Amino acid sequence: MARKRVSLFVTCLVDQFYPEVGEATVRLLRHLGVDVDFPEAQTCCGQVALNGGYRSLAASVARRFVEVFRDSEAIVAPSGSCVATIHAHYADLLRDEPELAGEVASLQARTYELSQYLADVLGVDDVGARLPSPVRATYHDCCHALRDLGVQSQPRKLLSSVDGLELAEMKDSAACCGFGGTFAVKFADISTAILNEKLRNVDATGADVLTAVDASCLMHMGGALRRRGARTRPLHLAELLCEGLEEPRS
Amino acid sequence: MTEVLSARFKSQAAEALGNVTIQESLDRLVNFRQGRVDAIAEYGQDRWDALSDRAREIKRDTLEHLDEYLDQLSRQVERAGGHIFFATDAQEANDYVAKVAAAHDVKTVIKSKSMVSEEMGVAAVLESMGIEAVETDLGEYIIQLAREAPYHIIAPALHKSKEEVSELFQRILGTPAESDITALAGIARQVLREKFLQADMGMTGANFGVAETGTIVMVTNEGNGRMCSSLPRVQVATMGMERVIPRLRDVATYLPLLTRSATGQRISSYVSFVTGPRRRDEEDGPQEFHLVILDNGRSRMLADPELREALYCIRCGACLNACPVYGKVGGHAYGWVYPGPIGAVVTPSLVGVPRAKDLPFASTLCGACRDVCPLKIDIPRMLLKLRSDAVEGPAETRVPRRVESLMMRVWRRTVAGPRLFSLAGKAASAAQWPLSRRGALRWLPPPLSGWTRSRDFPRAAMRPFRARWRNHEGRHGR
Numbered sequence: 228m229a230r231k232r233v234s235l236f237v238t239c240l241v242d243q244f245y246p247e248v249g250e251a252t253v254r255l256l257r258h259l260g261v262d263v264d265f266p267e268a269q270t271c272c273g274q275v276a277l278n279g280g281y282r283s284l285a286a287s288v289a290r291r292f293v294e295v296f297r298d299s300e301a302i303v304a305p306s307g308s309c310v311a312t313i314h315a316h317y318a319d320l321l322r323d324e325p326e327l328a329g330e331v332a333s334l335q336a337r338t339y340e341l342s343q344y345l346a347d348v349l350g351v352d353d354v355g356a357r358l359p360s361p362v363r364a365t366y367h368d369c370c371h372a373l374r375d376l377g378v379q380s381q382p383r384k385l386l387s388s389v390d391g392l393e394l395a396e397m398k399d400s401a402a403c404c405g406f407g408g409t410f411a412v413k414f415a416d417i418s419t420a421i422l423n424e425k426l427r428n429v430d431a432t433g434a435d436v437l438t439a440v441d442a443s444c445l446m447h448m449g450g451a452l453r454r455r456g457a458r459t460r461p462l463h464l465a466e467l468l469c470e471g472l473e474e475p476r477s
Numbered sequence: 478m479t480e481v482l483s484a485r486f487k488s489q490a491a492e493a494l495g496n497v498t499i500q501e502s503l504d505r506l507v508n509f510r511q512g513r514v515d516a517i518a519e520y521g522q523d524r525w526d527a528l529s530d531r532a533r534e535i536k537r538d539t540l541e542h543l544d545e546y547l548d549q550l551s552r553q554v555e556r557a558g559g560h561i562f563f564a565t566d567a568q569e570a571n572d573y574v575a576k577v578a579a580a581h582d583v584k585t586v587i588k589s590k591s592m593v594s595e596e597m598g599v600a601a602v603l604e605s606m607g608i609e610a611v612e613t614d615l616g617e618y619i620i621q622l623a624r625e626a627p628y629h630i631i632a633p634a635l636h637k638s639k640e641e642v643s644e645l646f647q648r649i650l651g652t653p654a655e656s657d658i659t660a661l662a663g664i665a666r667q668v669l670r671e672k673f674l675q676a677d678m679g680m681t682g683a684n685f686g687v688a689e690t691g692t693i694v695m696v697t698n699e700g701n702g703r704m705c706s707s708l709p710r711v712q713v714a715t716m717g718m719e720r721v722i723p724r725l726r727d728v729a730t731y732l733p734l735l736t737r738s739a740t741g742q743r744i745s746s747y748v749s750f751v752t753g754p755r756r757r758d759e760e761d762g763p764q765e766f767h768l769v770i771l772d773n774g775r776s777r778m779l780a781d782p783e784l785r786e787a788l789y790c791i792r793c794g795a796c797l798n799a800c801p802v803y804g805k806v807g808g809h810a811y812g813w814v815y816p817g818p819i820g821a822v823v824t825p826s827l828v829g830v831p832r833a834k835d836l837p838f839a840s841t842l843c844g845a846c847r848d849v850c851p852l853k854i855d856i857p858r859m860l861l862k863l864r865s866d867a868v869e870g871p872a873e874t875r876v877p878r879r880v881e882s883l884m885m886r887v888w889r890r891t892v893a894g895p896r897l898f899s900l901a902g903k904a905a906s907a908a909q910w911p912l913s914r915r916g917a918l919r920w921l922p923p924p925l926s927g928w929t930r931s932r933d934f935p936r937a938a939m940r941p942f943r944a945r946w947r948n949h950e951g952r953h954g955r
Binding site: 237239241242243244245246249250253265267268269270271273275276277278279280281282283284287288291316319370371374375401402403405406407408409410411412413414415416417418419420421422446447449450451453454 | 487490491494801802804805806837838839840841842843844845847848858861864865866867868869881882885888889891892893894895898902905906917919924925927928930931932933934935936937938940941942943945946947950
């Protein structure tokens with residue numbers, strides 16, 4: 228069987244703030260026998276502009292994205308909300324350019340959130356990770372991964388198969404963390420009230436690690452955990468799975 | 478029309494966040510949520526989805542041919558002996574109600590719960606004419622005494638504790654302090670019974686208006702709607718123009734969706750069907766029946782393909798119960814009649830984006846509302862549409878935002894290619910060093926300061942992913 232090949236869409240947030248998540252994604256995919264390339268012309272998916280109401284600006288970023296990933300066999304991103312932007316909004320954003328409709332549809336069919344790609348495309352439940360010491364982890368369902376992409380069972384399967392990892396479900400794992408992009412800044416107090424409720428549920432699990440498939444939600448929840456000096460570490464799913472891979476980083 | 482205070486969303490939200498009683502009452506929304514989940518489980522998810530699809534299909538067809546169905550409805554109302562009035566706006570609707578009241582020398586009006594009458598602000602209009610207009614739904618009665626707007630589409634006094642209700646009754650009705658809810662309801666019941674008997678005119682809403690038969694359908698739990706439509710001499714029903722359904726049998730599609738989504742009930746305690754005034758051989762019912770059908774901006778929504786589906790809403794309130802924002806700021810923050818996610822769409826659509834400029838933005842876009850909506854209304858997508866109206870729409874919907882649009886123009890150039898993108902990253906990374914401590918920023922300047930009030934912000938990486946990739950892959954290749 229021919230080796231699978233994916234193009235990594237690292238996302239602007241991971242690129243600039245959490246490069247380790249990008250590295251873990253590459254390592255994980257290569258560990259599972261997938262070739263990975265990184266189209267260096269990539270920047271952003273346009274979600275920031277779309278959510279801010281700058282639709283025409285988002286459209287120009289979307290058009291660019293279609294071009295950059297035109298020749299990719301499959302596109303994988305360590306972010307549910309960026310992939311959801313492509314799946315749920317690109318057709319809308321580019322509706323005035325019907326000549327792109329076919330390309331957009333094909334792009335959508337080839338673009339996956341990381342856990343989706345691992346579980347649904349590769350058919351992997353167990354990446355073969357073994358944690359050096361036992362970890363209690365709780366999984367937050369990121370809104371767009373869950374509701375736009377249907378990502379729910381995939382990360383749980385992957386986590387449950389990790390040797391040394393105990394998955395402790397939190398109450399209302401599907402409740403929003405209150406991030407919502409600029410919402411967290413424009414309506415900081417409302418955002419914080421929602422976040423506090425989320426973190427009460429995280430705390431109640433006694434988890435060592437809070438994991439999710441979006442660096443943005445983790446940045447939000449992790450920022451508050453850090454401010455409080457909490458024991459719970461925020462860790463992207465890709466990093467958590469990688470922590471248990473045996474081969475050293477090359 | 479009821480005054481629009483949506484421009485004060487932020488300060489109204491802050492008030493709710495700081496109010497312990499309100500936060501406790503919002504915590505009780507979990508009961509509605511659980512009730513809905515259990516009710517759908519009992520019904521069966523597949524059956525539910527099929528019902529939901531049918532309901533959408535009927536709405537699609539109804540709105541597609543709205544003029545024909547409204548025409549049919551009005552002909553059938555008239556055939557049954559009723560009067561019909563189409564009101565372009567709240568003012569016209571209020572004028573009509575006032576005219577009817579004056580013609581019948583009305584002194585007391587009893588009202589059953591109706592969101593459209595709240596939208597009109599008709600009670601205040603009647604009061605200004607010296608007519609007593611009494612709300613008879615218990616929750617509505619409480620907020621009327623408190624001179625407040627409804628807090629929730631189906632639970633108008635959700636935010637009031639029993640202690641507050643007791644104080645309110647003591648202050649206004651002069652009744653003794655009472656801590657038992659049943660006893661409090663008993664007090665209201667006693668007062669309202671008198672009003673029911675002396676009223677000259679009853680005002681009701683209409684959950685559905687059936688085109689086929691000219692029937693209005695009222696879904697209530699307290700039986701007060703039936704009193705309002707059977708005791709007084711005159712009945713005036715008000716409904717939004719999107720409330721029409723083609724056939725009587727369509728009620729069977731919407732009723733289970735409505736009651737199970739709203740409260741988790743299989744059916745409400747009362748479902749009343751009213752067709753015209755009392756017939757010659759009937760003992761109960763009004764001598765005169767009027768149906769007021771209100772537009773008040775709905776035609777504009779109908780004409781907009783991106784907002785039209787908001788008119789599918791059957792006002793069950795499930796989106797309020799599911800919304801993380803409503804769950805913290807409650808109903809009054811939204812500043813008009815319709816709160817929560819559907820309110821954040823309906824209010825700017827009906828009153829204009831500039832008068833409700835915060836509402837489309839006051840959402841995390843989490844999608845919980847869309848998930849629980851029995852009509853599957855894609856509320857987050859509509860909020861995005863309203864945001865873009867505010868940012869780049871025509872002059873009448875645009876809201877000035879100079880700093881932000883400047884930032885977005887810079888961002889546009891930044892993401893237009895990888896070179897500027899990396900450069901911007903480097904610049905940001907350098908700029909933040911003085912602010913950061915042990916890998917995170919504890920303070921950011923405005924407009925970002927809201928973040929760092931409760932959260933650390935990560936420091937940009939010294940070497941972003943793309944630099945690491947180039948360095949590593951450049952040497953090893955692949």
